[in-house]
Amino acid sequence: MRGFSLVNLAFTAAAATNLLPFSAATPLVTRNNVSKRSSPIAPKVVIISMFEPEAAVWWGIDEFDLLGQNITIPGLSPLFPEVHCTASGEVCQIITGESEINAATTVSALVLSPEFDLTKTYFFVAGIAGVNPKVGTLASVTFAKYAVQVALQYEFDMRDIPSNFTTGYIPFGVDSPDLYPQNIYGTEVFELNEALRDIAISFASTATLNDSTTSQAYRALYAQEAAYAVAAQPPSVLGCDVATSDVYYSGTHLSEAFENTTRIWTNGSGVYCATAEEDNATLEAILRAAKMNLTDYSRAIVMRTASDFDRPPPGISEIQNLLYAHQGGFPPAIRNIYLAGVKVVTGILEGWESTFEKGIKAPNYVGDIFATLGGEPDYGQPADFITKRDLSLRATKPAFQGNLRMKRAMVSAKRRAAAARALGIEV
Template sequence: MCQLVNGLGTRDVQASPDSAHGRGRGAIIAPKVLIISMFYDEADIWYNRMPNNLSAVLIPVPGLHMLYPNVHCTSDRSVCQVTTGEAEINAAATITALVLSLKFDFRSTYFLVCGIAGVNPKYSTLGGVAIARYVVQVALQYEFDAREMPKNFTSPYMAYGTSAPGQYPAWFYGTEVMELNEALRDKVWTYASRAVLSDSDAAISYRARYKHIGKTVFQAAWGPPSVVKCDAATSDVYYTGALLSEAFENVTTLWTNGTGRYCMTAQEDNATLEVLVRMAIEGLVDFSRVIVVRSGADFDRPPPGVSPYEHLTAYNGAGFELSLDNLYNAGIAIVNGIVSDWNTVFAAGIKATNYIGDIFGSLPGQPDFGTGSLTGGKGYGPMASMLFHPRLRGRGMSTIAKKRGRLVMPRGDD
């Protein structure tokens, strides 16, 4: 039986008052871990396999995705899970609604973004798991129809304010690059790397096709699944093929000043992280406690003898179930590690030794990518007190002005 907090149950849930374990209906929940899934299959592995029933408590939150209206929690509320819906808008809307909900306190929570992805055969394989330091919004650029792009272009994409692919952007929107806590990434990798990962005959067979490309370049592609440290790309467009994949790999390298390694492709992560950056500014979350884990469901480019179309439509299922399986295998190891070592390691937090945050420097510190912090390394302060001032209007970065040593929003025109 599931408990339901402050709302009506779903059709498959028998609701009961949230009074177990001495907790009233209005109690604020402060989970140690929040698992963030993007769609049903990514969520279902946790509901079906987690030893502690992740559907013991259901909390409906206004503003969550219509298909996923509840936050799921264990009976002791130490671990919770939310499903955002797929692509960037759904992710941003869901996480915004959740963090601003008065039902939760996320100030000490570890956010575990946990989903399947496309995988770069240079760094991982079907069923392989990656934990990221950088997440890059690779498609936030100018785009040409490839049939109409200049003949000397290697990609239909070029960065804003530039005249050709491969040039550094002249300006940013602020969400293009996110950097996470490397020390935390390394710590949770020690848990995940001890997980026993599954494999399948279908994945083994399809991986073998990549041996013909070159044993050095794509050795990771035809090896067994493992847990690696490399980075994730975000694009609303579900792309495939060597040309786009190589273009976005180059973008990742360029925008992270040569540090990032493009290995997983997804549709949500920069949106989720942008919300968490903004909420960290307000003191509602701790951005040093964010983890991004992705598992390879399909390769981002085809092997020899297979067209991108065939790769997408005929062979795209070889790693799907396997990626879900290993997403859970690695993910539960991380969850168990955080909960088990809470008092000795995680309650106090793991101090970041690298910059964490967005490309603007919205959080304190100097980004080791981009053109430097817009705040001089200080980070932005909470904006809640400014929201209702009639002359404080957001106009984008081109209108931010410096006044008396502080970054302030400009006056209105009236």
């Protein structure tokens, strides 16, 4: 999710009141006895929510009853210890808790649980997010092709960086913000099934999206800036990419820095629009389970609805935008999780036998930067692909000795030497 600002906290009670018709049910109702289940539940869709408002919008709806079964399994969040499922088991929901650690551990607990058969399940991340006003606006519904872990970098305070730097974030193993990282952890970028994303967009586009007069007034402020023209428009459904960071960042400098990160790390094809805390962690857990044939990573969908702008409009300060301005996007963003999301879920259920049971063939690479599941990513460096190298060689490769500054200097020197050689200069 995108964490609360102070103003969002102040308006949470009002938002909850507006959502009451959709959250009258509670996960604490009497549970069905599932202890004698003879076979695992095999859901067609698992909805992944990150905190209670995102989850509650699915409870008490007309389309299906997610509280038909409430199943406790080890490893879930202590705040949300149950998997909620319909009586048939076709649709289930987990609530991960906020942040990357909570998402990774909760989703891992689910995919490793013997209570469930998830080999044909569609994993539907459905939460709120911040939004880039260059690409979207409040209450818009976004579907990602890429999830980028933008904060996985060196970080310097802006007051400590060189005068020619525009950001204090520098990719690992290099010495400039505009270079591709040389030290790869494997969770930097995840690519999702583009064909499935486009189907999800087509389903969601049939929904009538919710909005608010407050968000309409706030988004109108962005019309003064040509680059933010989209932000002044009504909410829509669009395909663009999500940034993952445990830090609730805000402001023009950081947002532009992570636009840059998204572009570089996806080799120019990623479009940064949504800011969230959990998605790379969730996808990593699903992907590792796919490696063990417990899930199908190509069936993952990431939908984020826009609750707040990641930077201010003209005339509003960065601090005012984050902490004090009432943007009005939280209630409609929560509501649109259901309005758009239910179209995706019911679309999968209704087309199960004809289309979705067998899976949607991806026209693009799907997976992580390591190529853990095979194939060849269209981003990253081939030397980092697991399918292109012998992992046993890593154990014999001598570790670099020295401090970080020395290492950065060495990498920089090697790069300059390679550039010189390419120009025919002897070094």
